[in-house]
Amino acid sequence: xxxxxxxxxxxxxxxxxxxxxxxxxxxxxxxxxxxxxxxxxxxxxxxxxxxxxxxxxxxxxxxxxxxxxxxxxxxxxxxxxxxxxxxxxxxxxxxxxxxxxxxxxxxxxxxxxxxxxxxxxxxxxxxxxxxxxxxxxxxxxxxxxxxxxxxxxxxxxxxxxxxxxxxxxxxxxxxxxxxxxxxxxxxxxxxxxxxxxxxxxxxxxxxxxxxxxxxxxxxxxxxxxxxxxxxxxxxxxxxxxxxxxxxxxxxxxxxxxxxxxxxxxxxxxxxxxxxxxxxxxxxxxxxxxxxxxxxxxxxxxxxxxxxxxxxxxxxxxxxxxxxxxxxxxxxxxxxxxxxxxxxxxxxxxxxxxxxxxxxxxxxxxxxxxxxxxxxxxxxxxxxxxxxxxxxxxxxx
Amino acid sequence: xxxxxxxxxxxxxxxxxxxxxxxxxxxxxxxxxxxxxxxxxxxxxxxxxxxxxxxxxxxxxxxxxxxxxxxxxxxxxxxxxxxxxxxxxxxxxxxxxxxxxxxxxxxxxxxxxxxxxxxxxxxxxxxxxxxxxxxxxxxxxxxxxxxxxxxxxxxxxxxxxxxxxxxxxxxxxxxxxxxxxxxxxxxxxxxxxxxxxxxxxxxxxxxxxxxxxxxxxxxxxxxxxxxxxxxxxxxxxxxx
Numbered sequence: 001x002x003x004x005x006x007x008x009x010x011x012x013x014x015x016x017x018x019x020x021x022x023x024x025x026x027x028x029x030x031x032x033x034x035x036x037x038x039x040x041x042x043x044x045x046x047x048x049x050x051x052x053x054x055x056x057x058x059x060x061x062x063x064x065x066x067x068x069x070x071x072x073x074x075x076x077x078x079x080x081x082x083x084x085x086x087x088x089x090x091x092x093x094x095x096x097x098x099x100x101x102x103x104x105x106x107x108x109x110x111x112x113x114x115x116x117x118x119x120x121x122x123x124x125x126x127x128x129x130x131x132x133x134x135x136x137x138x139x140x141x142x143x144x145x146x147x148x149x150x151x152x153x154x155x156x157x158x159x160x161x162x163x164x165x166x167x168x169x170x171x172x173x174x175x176x177x178x179x180x181x182x183x184x185x186x187x188x189x190x191x192x193x194x195x196x197x198x199x200x201x202x203x204x205x206x207x208x209x210x211x212x213x214x215x216x217x218x219x220x221x222x223x224x225x226x227x228x229x230x231x232x233x234x235x236x237x238x239x240x241x242x243x244x245x246x247x248x249x250x251x252x253x254x255x256x257x258x259x260x261x262x263x264x265x266x267x268x269x270x271x272x273x274x275x276x277x278x279x280x281x282x283x284x285x286x287x288x289x290x291x292x293x294x295x296x297x298x299x300x301x302x303x304x305x306x307x308x309x310x311x312x313x314x315x316x317x318x319x320x321x322x323x324x325x326x327x328x329x330x331x332x333x334x335x336x337x338x339x340x341x342x343x344x345x346x347x348x349x350x351x352x353x354x355x356x357x358x359x360x361x362x363x364x365x366x367x368x369x370x371x372x373x374x375x376x377x378x379x380x381x382x383x384x385x386x387x388x389x390x391x392x393x394x395x396x
Numbered sequence: 397x398x399x400x401x402x403x404x405x406x407x408x409x410x411x412x413x414x415x416x417x418x419x420x421x422x423x424x425x426x427x428x429x430x431x432x433x434x435x436x437x438x439x440x441x442x443x444x445x446x447x448x449x450x451x452x453x454x455x456x457x458x459x460x461x462x463x464x465x466x467x468x469x470x471x472x473x474x475x476x477x478x479x480x481x482x483x484x485x486x487x488x489x490x491x492x493x494x495x496x497x498x499x500x501x502x503x504x505x506x507x508x509x510x511x512x513x514x515x516x517x518x519x520x521x522x523x524x525x526x527x528x529x530x531x532x533x534x535x536x537x538x539x540x541x542x543x544x545x546x547x548x549x550x551x552x553x554x555x556x557x558x559x560x561x562x563x564x565x566x567x568x569x570x571x572x573x574x575x576x577x578x579x580x581x582x583x584x585x586x587x588x589x590x591x592x593x594x595x596x597x598x599x600x601x602x603x604x605x606x607x608x609x610x611x612x613x614x615x616x617x618x619x620x621x622x623x624x625x626x627x628x629x630x631x632x633x634x635x636x
Binding site: 057058059060061062063066089124125143145146148175177191194195224225226227228243245247248249251275276277280284300327328329330386388 | 437490491492493494495496497498501507516521522523524525530531532533534536537538539540541542544546547552573574579633634636
């Protein structure tokens, strides 16, 4: 009898140990996961209305423990995630051949035909992923790091560019503060040397990548500038929003406008903040938009600031209701499309904690709310690392 | 039934073998296995070699050195528990952009770097640029608007020294960009200024070399991020 009791105790112990190991190694709820087979289907994107990219930060990637998820929201609002390796500040692009997903050692084309391409060199931090329609070229720029072989201030921002026929490697030999797309070119603002900022154009063809100087920013008062928006362009100007550091507890949010032809530079102080960090947009790489002669900028306080490109007048047009004012982020994201603003939001008191709000930029009216089902469950089941939303976009 | 019992016993045996083999090689010095458990990315060889070097330099026995290392690691872990800001389940209390601050200031945030919540520190090279040492990338720079930190316990602090020293320290740290990351917190105070380094070693070295300041609260064998945060010559600029 004692023998059986002993064996029973042993069995319970084994069971306990096994359950512990299973729980420890179970990183995510499988019901919200997308299998590789499913993401490989040709019509995978057909019923998807939005995508959100989450990743852990680089400091959590010791021994490849970091991870990222490309989360797709279908037409019913249900969220499912495709697990990848991490890429801090990763981003996505949509083009003719589907959505480009990037992690630290692979790029994937998802949509028309699933394709994977291995990178020659591992990356750890993203800068911008995009699509150049005329060339039918996808690109992804990375914040790679110092290149001491290129001289005292040598810095590399590696680039991958291509399409379903294959991807090539390129390099922008600069540290990029912010970037954007101007029709068929990439525009970058570089900051290789302290307090020196240069606007440059990157041209990509199917074979080559070239970097050309546009203009050095005037900075007579030797300010430090931090990026608050991507670079957006109309036919006459480049626009970018930057934070101008005055002193601790005082920062100006400035709009810089540069004439493409004359290279004349204008600076408009849109606001001054005591807590500059709180005013940093939800996604500084997608916080600005040009539509019908109006420049739109959504700051981290939920204020949509407009700048009339004809009269140069600016104002707070409307405010996202219930936006936090203390700078705390809960995976919020922004996306502009066809005169509308989409904001991914979080509310701890709602049953469906994550949701997308659609606003008319013209009237500021909230047009629609899409509740994202299952995202909270997916995120809360990620163990041992924390992941953040680095990119959000609508797909339809 | 007997077969089931036998399989159970075998499974248990396998688990026991797995657990015991992990620690089988470490029995030379007291606390050694505990230290390596708390710093799993530091090899036994690296740790022993550091312990030997410190023993030679200080005249203390190796046993005394490992006991001190263990005490510091344990104190740091206990402090992390007391501060209790980091949620081990990954559920986030939210994140905050670290934001701008003056050149030479530094930020502290709770962080799971190297498995334990050692915390993390990064230096303002310029008011818009952070220089920090992180696993994977080593010493790198990143924009202050892109660098997110966990909400709760994060802060920006200044170092009480001249503008010249602050600027020189920040420039020195900037020159270290590209150096690889070191997981060794336990004895990083006594390793060289150059080469691989972790976040606290980067800032401590910068101000040791430029201003001769010792940003280490307890002056132990290891400089941990909280040691830098709580050093006497630092002053709170703002909570994040």
